[in-house]
Amino acid sequence: MSNPSTARHTALDALHRALGATMTDFAGWDMPLRYGSERDEHNAVRNGAGLFDLSHMGEITVTGPQAPEALDYALVGHLSALAVGRARYTMICTPDGGILDDLIVYRLDDSVFMIVANASNAQVVLDAVTERVRTQGFDAAVRDDRDAYALIAVQGPESPGILASLTDADLDGLKYYAGLPGTVAGAPALIARTGYTGEDGFELFVAPGHAEPLWQALTAAGAGAGLVPCGLSCRDTLRLEAGMPLYGHELTASTTPYDAGLGRVVRLGKPGDFVGREALAAAAERAAASPPRKLVGLVAEGRRVPRAGYPVIAEADGTVIGEVTSGAPSPTLGRPIAMAYVDAAQAEPGTAGVAVDIRGSHEPYAVVALPFYQRKR
Secondary structure, three states: OOOOOOOEEOOOHHHHHHOOOEEEEEOOEEEEEEOOOHHHHHHHHHHOEEEEEOOOOEEEEEEOOOHHHHHHHHOOOOHHHOOOOEEEEEEEEOOOOOEEEEEEEEEEEOOEEEEEEOHHHHHHHHHHHHHHHHHHOOOOEEEEOOOOOEEEEEEOOOHHHHHHOOOOOOOOOOOOOEEEEEEEOOEEEEEEOOOOOOOOEEEEEEOHHHHHHHHHHHHHHOOOOOEEEOOHHHHHHHHHHOOOOOEOOOEOOOOOOOOOOOHHHOOOOOOOOOOOHHHHHHHHHHHHHOOOEEEEEEEEOOOOOOOOOOEEEEOOOOOEEEEEEEEEEEOOOOEEEEEEEEEHHHOOOOOOOEEEEEOOEEEEEEEEOOOOOOOOO
């Protein structure tokens, strides 16, 4: 559990404790794991709405006349082609193609971009982008804005109505993976239609001093719509059901975007060079020819839950054919589920004879396509 004397605290820390949250250390931050039942929190997001504190995420601002070209070089995406007001899921890779982090980048103005990095990798991303901009001499500045923002997410099918009651921003016109400046419950905010739950929802970037009043306003506005505060535990089961990768599990410095089935984020055809281009071009060729392993979904026939690192085996002879990267009980499916890298020959949905070795017991699992759950649009 968390050590309050050494962990960092978000602007909502006192509020979480007043709500009785179970706190835990996450990437050096003291964060709410759950407030009550993680299953109830999960189901609230699927059927109503959930409220999350994501202030541990790392915001990095890149500005200047050559900010677009700098990001094209530093990241694998074609960020100079991103329209103002839109966001893009992308990655930053090593020269040999390994993933340093997966990111969301917002274009706030012609020459202003905000990168949102995972909490565990924020410093790594900041250092890497800063170094890449410096060594190439781009006319751009990289700024650490982690202390400038609190980040609150409201997720779930009721979230548009809840947020609409607190803002006059054009939420109906706000597309998925887009953001616009506005005022929410009197607080200036960047309102982004993004999330990590598989549901419709919004992420609100505000000054830390506005975080607690905004949380309270959202709580009051959502009282009749089933909104509840939600912790990291249900965030993990929600993203797992939605087939969304987690850094350190599905994504690592030893995997490329192509290994993870996310080669679509790499823009090999964009103008100019970028870090990792040669290695990623080779990875694209390997993936197109005969990838050794693929990321798949697994659904249990029984009740035993797989965890990261458990071997995936062929039931016939016990041969190890892969490894679980994430696993948990699925409240929506009512069964344990997992994501795993498995040998390509056993990766097709419906493949028979696959099991997970759970502490010496070979538990049968069905291979399925990802995601496990997809919101009806």
